[in-house]
Amino acid sequence: MRTRIIFSLKNRGAYVPFHHQYLLAQVIKGLLIFGPEKGFLDFNQYNFSGLKGQTKVSRKGLHYFSAKVTLVFACPDKAFMDYFLARLFEQKEVIVGNMHLVPEAIEEEEPVTISDESRFLCISPIVVIPAAFNDESGKKFVSPESDEFSDLLYECTLSRMEALGKFTPEQLASFYKFQIVPDHDYIQRLQASHKKFARIYPLYDNDVKFEVRGYTFPFTLYAAREVQQFIYENGLGYFTHKGFGMLDVANNDSIHRAPQHDVTYA
Numbered sequence: 001m002r003t004r005i006i007f008s009l010k011n012r013g014a015y016v017p018f019h020h021q022y023l024l025a026q027v028i029k030g031l032l033i034f035g036p037e038k039g040f041l042d043f044n045q046y047n048f049s050g051l052k053g054q055t056k057v058s059r060k061g062l063h064y065f066s067a068k069v070t071l072v073f074a075c076p077d078k079a080f081m082d083y084f085l086a087r088l089f090e091q092k093e094v095i096v097g098n099m100h101l102v103p104e105a106i107e108e109e110e111p112v113t114i115s116d117e118s119r120f121l122c123i124s125p126i127v128v129i130p131a132a133f134n135d136e137s138g139k140k141f142v143s144p145e146s147d148e149f150s151d152l153l154y155e156c157t158l159s160r161m162e163a164l165g166k167f168t169p170e171q172l173a174s175f176y177k178f179q180i181v182p183d184h185d186y187i188q189r190l191q192a193s194h195k196k197f198a199r200i201y202p203l204y205d206n207d208v209k210f211e212v213r214g215y216t217f218p219f220t221l222y223a224a225r226e227v228q229q230f231i232y233e234n235g236l237g238y239f240t241h242k243g244f245g246m247l248d249v250a251n252n253d254s255i256h257r258a259p260q261h262d263v264t265y266a
Helices: 021-033 078-089 147-164 169-174 184-192 225-234
Strands: 002-009 055-058 061-064 068-074 094-096 099-108 117-122 178-182 198-205 208-215 219-223 247-249
Touching: 002 078, 021 078, 021 094, 021 198, 068 099, 078 099, 117 225, 147 169, 147 178, 147 225, 178 184, 219 225, 225 247
Parallel strands: none
Antiparallel strands: 002 068, 002 099, 055 061, 094 099, 117 219, 117 247, 178 219, 198 208
8 A cells, every 4th residue: 555645845945865764764753652552663564755846956955845745655554554644644744854744635546557577666765785783784885787686685575575474485485586677778877977876875773873775776677476566565675664665666657546545543
């Protein structure tokens, strides 16, 4: 289940860092910590994008000048989704960086039909190596065109699918096909213009700051349909509950929406 959350921006021109996933993660965690349902405190089967709107770049980061700002939030658990949305819409405003956002509306995205060959776009960076305390390995660069890149994400994906508990050992064993093929021309164009598709990003866990390398580029994934669907709904790679690894299907009609989501929680 993927939902588009629409906010009104009270102070146009306000800004956040270029990568502000950790700020959004802190807001989400705060809603859960100070909410009444303590059973969701350690829940992490969700994924979200960065804030979308009309922006201008400065040394401070991204300045938002649109009246509306949107956030894509995904979760396979309807009970958690309903609870989170209810908690969010209890807030008169949400502060992210120095942006003052007012929750206004929710639009549930229609399901997307995915085959065993899908072209994806990165809405947020993909992390292929997890961060560890006092360890720099999470910042290691792995070429997206290497088998190692696909292998690392395959291992992570199958581990997450197993932890979800919705797939049998026989099903998991059948999901052996998994290959990521980056858009070579896109990567070449970025490199030719001295731009980056892989950067170091901050994230926080238990008040400890970590740094990880994240990758952002279009790619084609060859994998079983069930694996493709899981990735689309749950994100790809590590730290998806910290706002990493959210994908969209290339050429997907992002305007067409299902009826508004019910945010009532009892």
